[in-house]
Amino acid sequence: MQSRNAFMDDISKMAQGVAGMAQAANDEAKAMFRSVTERVVADADLAKREEVEALKMLARTALERADALEKRVAELEAKLGG
Numbered sequence: 422m423q424s425r426n427a428f429m430d431d432i433s434k435m436a437q438g439v440a441g442m443a444q445a446a447n448d449e450a451k452a453m454f455r456s457v458t459e460r461v462v463a464d465a466d467l468a469k470r471e472e473v474e475a476l477k478m479l480a481r482t483a484l485e486r487a488d489a490l491e492k493r494v495a496e497l498e499a500k501l502g503g
Contacts (some may be wrong), residue, residue: 468476
């Protein structure tokens with residue numbers, strides 16, 4: 422009867438060891454994936470969100486100014502032509 426318990430204990434210890442190894446492999450795979458992803462993003466030279474938002478604001482401001490200037494030119498042309 423005791424040999425059965427020792428056998429079960431050995432199997433339990435082995436299962437715990439395998440689970441620990443699987444967890445370590447999972448953690449290592451996640452770290453490697455994260456590292457590769459960060460390297461690909463860095464190599465792609467992508468813009469950060471803050472940079473994109475700043476460019477959007479600049480473009481919006483430039484468009485508004487261009488529209489205002491077009492309106493002003495049209496008014497001046499109307500005065501000169503009329």
